[in-house]
Amino acid sequence: MKRLTVPAIRQRKQDGATAEPIVMLTAYTARQAQLLDPHCDILLVGDSLGQVIYGLPSSVPVTLDLMAAHGAAVVRGSYHAVVVVDMPFGAYEASPEQAFASAARLLKETGCAAVKLEGGAAMAETVAFLTRRGIPVMGHVGLTPQAVNVLGGYNARGRSEAEAAKIVSDAVALAEAGAFAIVVEGVVEPIAIAVTEAAACPVIGIGGSARCDGQVLVTEDMLGLFERVPRFVKRYAALSEVISGAAADYAAEVRARIFPGREQTYQPK
Ligand code: KIV
Ligand code: NA
Numbered sequence: 001m002k003r004l005t006v007p008a009i010r011q012r013k014q015d016g017a018t019a020e021p022i023v024m025l026t027a028y029t030a031r032q033a034q035l036l037d038p039h040c041d042i043l044l045v046g047d048s049l050g051q052v053i054y055g056l057p058s059s060v061p062v063t064l065d066l067m068a069a070h071g072a073a074v075v076r077g078s079y080h081a082v083v084v085v086d087m088p089f090g091a092y093e094a095s096p097e098q099a100f101a102s103a104a105r106l107l108k109e110t111g112c113a114a115v116k117l118e119g120g121a122a123m124a125e126t127v128a129f130l131t132r133r134g135i136p137v138m139g140h141v142g143l144t145p146q147a148v149n150v151l152g153g154y155n156a157r158g159r160s161e162a163e164a165a166k167i168v169s170d171a172v173a174l175a176e177a178g179a180f181a182i183v184v185e186g187v188v189e190p191i192a193i194a195v196t197e198a199a200a201c202p203v204i205g206i207g208g209s210a211r212c213d214g215q216v217l218v219t220e221d222m223l224g225l226f227e228r229v230p231r232f233v234k235r236y237a238a239l240s241e242v243i244s245g246a247a248a249d250y251a252a253e254v255r256a257r258i259f260p261g262r263e264q265t266y267q268p269k
Contacts, residue, residue, distance in 0.1 A: 004041055004082045006113055006136040010180045012213060013202045022181070022202055022214025025222075028053055028070045033077030036219065040081045042181075042204075044116065044216060045071045047086040047146070052220045059145050062088040064102055071110030083112040084138050089146040092117050096129035103135045114180065118144040120170020124177035131178035139174035141195070142167050143186030143207070154230070156207065158191035168194050175199040183216060184208045186232070207232030 012019040024042040027033040028049045036043060049070055050056040064087075071085040085106045092099035103115045114136035117123055127137045142157045151157075158164040168191065171182050181202045184195045192208030205212030207230060217233060220226040224238040253259035 003078075003080055003113075006082060006180050009041065009082055010201055013200065019213070021212075022204055024204055024214055024216035025219045026052075026216070027074045027077070027219060030073040030077030032219065033074040033083075037078040037080050041214070042216075043074055043078055043081045043083050045074050045083065045085040045110075045112070046218065047088050048218050052218060052226055058148050060089045060148065062086075064088055064091045064105065067091075068106060068109045071106055071112050075111040082114065083110070084114045084116050085110055085112045087115050087117045092126065093119070093123075096126045099126045100130055100133060100135070103130055103137075107135060114138055116140055116183065118146045120166070121173040124173040127174055127177040127179050131180075136180045137178070139171070139179040139182040140185065141170045141174065141182060142184045142191070145185075154186065156186050156188055158187040164188070164191045164194070167191055168198050171195045171199045171203065175201045181214075184212065186230070 009022060012022055022041045023039065024044055025036050025040050026046040026048060027036055027043040028045060033043055045067065047059040047062040047067065049066065050059045050062040056062070067085055067088050071083070075083050087099065087102055087106070091102040099117065106112060106115055116138040117126070118140040120141050123139070127139065130137050143154060145154065148154065158167050167187060171184065174182055179201055181204055182195070182199055183204050183206060184192050186207040189209045192205050193211050196203040196209070196212050202213035204214040204216050206216045218226070221229045221233040222236045224235045224240055227240070250259065
């Protein structure tokens with residue numbers, strides 16, 4: 001199977017109501033990517049890896065080095081989905097030139113097809129700058145976790161009329177600047193629908209609406225591996241219990257000298 005392309009993702013919007021919703025999940029490792037790839041249109045190497053695998057309090061401390069290392073692993077583990085790598089906080093906001101240098105590094109070192117960055121109208125110039133120079137960009141509006149220190153927390157956005165209007169105009173600005181898709185996160189449902197209707201590119205929801213052009217979740221959240229999750233997460237598995245149970249069985253067998261058994265030991269000929 002040939003790998004999907006950024007234009008094929010963008011085309012879903014032109015296909016309108018008949019288009020199949022875009023399926024996106026996060027992936028941080030090669031094996032995880034292998035397992036998710038056949039089922040997904042897009043694999044996102046999210047900077048949520050800061051909290052999910054490094055135990056950081058937010059995504060703010062995540063570095064470009066980390067994103068490059070995990071991005072390369074996910075590209076190596078996949079062959080079908082479009083791989084998008086998050087630009088971490090501090091790697092793109094200062095100028096379009098800074099963003100291009102960071103994004104080019106991610107494309108060259110990982111083999112990913114596109115990058116994602118957070119922010120609305122303020123990032124439109126940067127989105128246009130990168131897109132015109134060969135780097136497809138996915139936008140991210142609404143609840144933007146890298147701005148947690150400005151927002152003051154992870155509450156749903158768009159509850160006031162002014163905030164709602166700003167989220168919609170942010171998404172329109174990104175789409176007009178050439179973003180090939182936009183994530184809308186943690187907004188009240190009418191705003192997710194308004195963003196989806198207003199933007200000329202596919203809008204992918206997380207804590208959005210079933211009427212978005214696609215959906216994304218953090219894989220560890222939907223697998224029941226991460227303990228504190230927002231209400232927009234649906235758990236499709238309970239892997240925490242599976243892993244704890246396996247560790248408990250192993251520990252008991254080691255302590256009782258049941259493991260390793262004859263099948264797990266090398267015998268002389
Ligand atoms: O970092 C991430 O996982 C994300 C998704 C939640 C969209 O940005
Ligand atoms: Na992210």
